[in-house]
Amino acid sequence: MKIAVTILALLLAGNTLAETPEPITAGDAFMHHYDSDKDGKISLEEFQAPAARQFEQMDADADGSISAEEATAFVEKLRSEMQETGKSQ
């Protein structure tokens, strides 16, 4: 879910930031987010790294797989954090 949200945010940022004096494209936003070695290209490994980090966060018992219970707990945690963020703004 976070990956989908990130990609959507990048696409929306491309449109929003296009109105600034120096337009930032969706491609620029992708590079900023994914190109960790700053070589101007996104490798499969770089593209998958955020998903791997999310997998590790979701795999609470570190058994190498995500159960429905772990997925539910992760989504509930995100939902709670989003609600807390909304309250603080």
Ligand SMILES: [Ca+2]
């Ligand atoms: Ca790269």
